[in-house]
Amino acid sequence: MMDFDLNLLRVLVSLDETRNVTRAAQQLGMSQSGFSTALNRLRLQFEDTLFVRTSKGMEPTPRAREMVGTARAVLGQVRTGILADPQFDPATTQTEFRLVMADVAEIVFLPRLIRHLAVHAPHASVRCFPLPSSQLEAAMEAGEADLAMGYFPDLSKQVFFHQRLYMHTFACVMRADHPFAQTRLSLKDFESLDHALVSSPARSTDLVDRFIERKGIHRHVVLRTPHYMSLAAVIAESELVATVPLAAGMSVARSGAIRLVRPPFDPPRFAVQQHWHRLYRHDTRNQWLRAQVSQLFNEQSDEWRAVEQSMYGGETIRRRAAPSRISSPGGQRPAQRRSVGANKV
Structure with a gap:
């Protein structure tokens, strides 16, 4: 039989x-x-x-x-x-969305995302955690993480889809009443200052550190810390300066104790992306989450863009920006996606 x-x-x-x-x-x-x-x-x-x-x-x-x-x-x-088409109902789901991101990305993504989910998926929860590159691919393949959000240049292009949300850059932060806070930093000033570095899982930190090193710019590093939040407390009470992602700098500067300062060079720009494993490309739960992220975070809703333009000039930003699209494993463009609804994506 x-x-x-x-x-x-x-x-x-x-x-x-x-x-x-x-x-x-x-x-x-x-x-x-x-x-x-x-x-x-x-x-x-x-x-x-x-x-x-x-x-x-x-x-x-x-x-x-x-x-x-x-x-x-x-x-x-x-x-x-x-x-039957698989269904996902955000209004009733009690799922836990698992997001891999560094603490600097949490500052950027979580406030807006949590507010959005409270309305559209009120019974869902979110768990965020950082993972080193050596563990990230295995965790996403196993479904232990739904999305990686931020800057993850090491994720395999053979098994992951990548969607750029927006481009981002860096700025310096220092105490609001720092002797150099009201002046435009020269390269000589920058090299004369004491610096703090964040050594976190965020690969954007490596990006700016390598950039400064390639430029032959010297930094006298007094502090290395794995946390952006502790960095803010130290900067507010010391003479130190730090070069951080613009969003992180703006976040800590809101208190008024820290000032955002343009570095004496045009820092690198990098793509802030969401990444997902090809195994979950057609999973309706994962599709819905991705749609919410791309709706909330994109070039049009980039709340840091105006500050970046005023700091570095809009023409430089336009010249270096790349068109946003989804990159598929192997470098091929994926099939056209269906429109996003409440239950289908």
């Missing part, structure tokens, strides 16, 4: 419903001869006539009556569990 054709179950159920070979064939979109052939296959396989012509129509034998109930249940499971 291992080679049984499950399509024959449809023949069995349809004939039981109609009790007429012609109508059953029409119901299944088959020719009458094709339907009769399929019915004969069933009879031979089970060594039972299954349906007998009577004055009331094609009546099932006792064996057929036993089979029909099971056949309906099997076909129902196929329709709901295999053929």
Whole structure:
């Protein structure tokens, strides 16, 4: 029975419903001869006539009556569990969205994302955690993390999709009443100051550090810390200066104790992206989450863009920006996505 054709179950159920070979064939979109052939296959396989012509129509034998109930249940499971489009209802889901991001990315993403989810997925929760590159790919493949958000240049282009949200850059932060806070920093000033560095899982930190090193710019590093929040407290109470992502700098500068300062060079820009494993490309839960992220964070909603333009000049930003698109594994563009709704993406 291992080679049984499950399509024959449809023949069995349809004939039981109609009790007429012609109508059953029409119901299944088959020719009458094709339907009769399929019915004969069933009879031979089970060594039972299954349906007998009577004055009331094609009546099932006792064996057929036993089979029909099971056949309906099997076909129902196929329709709901295999053929039906998977559904995700954000309004009722109690899922936990698992996001990999560094603490600097949490400053950028979480406030707006949590407010949005409170309205559109009120029973869902969010768990954020950093992961080193050596563990990130395995965690996302296993479904332990839904998205990686931020700057992750090491993620394999063979198994991950990448969507750029917006471009970003860096700025310096120092105490608001720092002796250099009201002046434009020269390269000589920059090199004369004591510096603090953040050594976090955020790869953007490596990006600016390598840039400064390649430029041959010297920094006298007094402090290395893994946390941006502790950095803010230190900067506010010391003579130190730090070069940080612009969003992080703006966040700590809101208190008024820290001032955002243009460095004496045009810092590198980098793509802030969301990344997901190809295994979950068509998962409706993951699709919905990605759609919310791209809706909330994009070039049009980039709240740091105006400050970047005033600090470095709009022409430089336009010249170095790249068009936003989704990059697929292997470098090929993915098939066009369906429109995003509440339950389908």
